[in-house]
Amino acid sequence: MDRLTNTVRPYAWGSPTAIPRLLGVEPTGEPQAELWMGAHPGAPSRLDRGAGPVSLADVIAADPAGELGDATLTAYGPRLPFLLKLLAAETPLSLQVHPDLAQAAAGFADEEARGVPVDAPHRNYKDANHKPELICALTPFDGLCGFRPAAETAELLDGLGVDELKPYADLLRARPEGDALREVLTAVLTADPVAMADTVHKTTEALAAGTGPDHAAYAEAARHYPGDPGVIAALLLNRVRLQPGEALYLGAGVPHAYLSGFGVEIMANSDNVLRCGLTPKHVDVPELLRVVRFEATEPGVLRAGGDPDQEYPTPIGEFRLSRHVLDGRAPTRTLPAGTPGILLCTAGRIALRDRDGARLDLAAGESAYVSATETVDVGGEGTLFRATTAPTPAAA
Known part of the structure; x- marks a missing residue:
């Protein structure tokens, strides 16, 4: 288990207060639209395993099989295939659509062949991947x-x-x-x-x-x-x-x-x-x-309904998101090993414990990375989101 240090993206449509309020820090007065958790090259999370802060992307690149597990590595290559965010919209985002895998691959190859700079404002395809999304509400x-x-x-x-x-x-x-x-x-x-x-x-x-x-x-x-x-x-x-x-x-x-x-x-x-x-x-x-x-x-x-443990099903394998509401009284839950994960606390205080007995506490807005080799028990009182992969996609 590794505590993550994450980057806030200050897009103009963002709320100046929602993310700071969750983190318990003073607003800067500027919009704070997204808090990124993952290994995206634009703003990778950082962690410290004793030798100083390093990028999660670099940690995974140094040992893809150990960090991601064989199934995720085989399905998606040597990278974390998802990005987790806190998203706080004060004003509307653009009306948009995302391509499927075949469309993305063809569009990217075409723009590469035509020499369109990847940072050009008229470029459509920055990569050859699709971009399915799932949003889970913390407020209306x-x-x-x-x-x-x-x-x-x-x-x-x-x-x-x-x-x-x-x-x-x-x-x-x-x-x-x-x-x-x-x-x-x-x-x-x-x-x-x-x-x-x-x-x-x-x-x-x-x-x-x-x-x-x-x-x-x-x-x-x-x-x-x-x-x-x-x-x-x-x-x-x-x-x-x-x-x-x-x-x-x-x-x-x-x-x-x-x-x-x-x-x-x-x-x-x-x-x-x-x-x-x-x-x-x-x-x-x-x-x-x-x-x-x-x-x-x-x-x-x-809809989560009354179930304190809710997985939100999706027909793709790059990500799975589940939500766990802990009341402080029920036995700890065990999160199985085998796939990489990011754990995010959005309310209360969550205690994580690995098989060696090491403990890591997460307050609201804090997150941790768990490699594919680690089995983690979670307890405490609050709400925890778990992001991981499902290398075998569900039926569409």
Whole structure:
């Protein structure tokens, strides 16, 4: 077991208070969007095994089999295949979608062959990996996820009373659903920018004046991105509100955006993002349309219920996330060896003990790395998240 020292990422959309409050430190006044736990080269965690602080990425590189275990090493190579985060959104993130493995590999190879610099602002594929994600709420958490049924979106657009939205509503009713969703999103993202900015302005005013259950959430996103066509694209998506302990899995091709809230996020180690809007960053419309899955989906909210031990199932193997609520009275739980893991305390105080009797206590916001060879007992009173791998993916 190794206590981790982690890096905060100060993205502009981050909350200035949520992460400091959990850590019990004074806010800096600047946004603190994400706390990264893992071996991502952008901000690897650090640990100290007696010779001074070293990067978790370097620790794994020095002994991949010992740190990751044979199954994880064989499946994903000599690297930790997931990144764990605390994510604190004060304002909406961009509307985005992620490629599947084949799309990522092809897109990365194409941009490499064309000599597009990896740090170029118009580059789509920073690596050849997919980027499935799972977010588990620590507070009420608002987001957008997947296309709403076309008929329901048509009704929403009609209800706003904006003449410029009527052609989209008519198209959503007249065409097969997948075709209609593709055509409407294409029309929104390729429209004349001046005309679209005017449509967005009128739509924003209608949303602000509306009384529907989702109007306020869409209006808040629109307020932060005036004139952005992503405001209209966002109306095509399901609005989701997670309660603490509930989670949402976001697979390849599913358009989504986080709007506000504080949660634990885990993802495959990738930086591949294709943006649809609600952003000043590059939007590659042809590539986006190639990756998006144009089908209405019901957001698959994963609920913890009354079970104090909850694993959030996902159809991929790079990561598994489980949540353990300890009351201080039940016997300690044993976390099995065989795969690498990161343990994160989000409330109370958690005691970790290895087979040699060594003990490590985690307060809220603190985390520890556990290699594949270690078996750990956990006790105490609080909430513990465990991130690990499942080298044999679950059935999709």
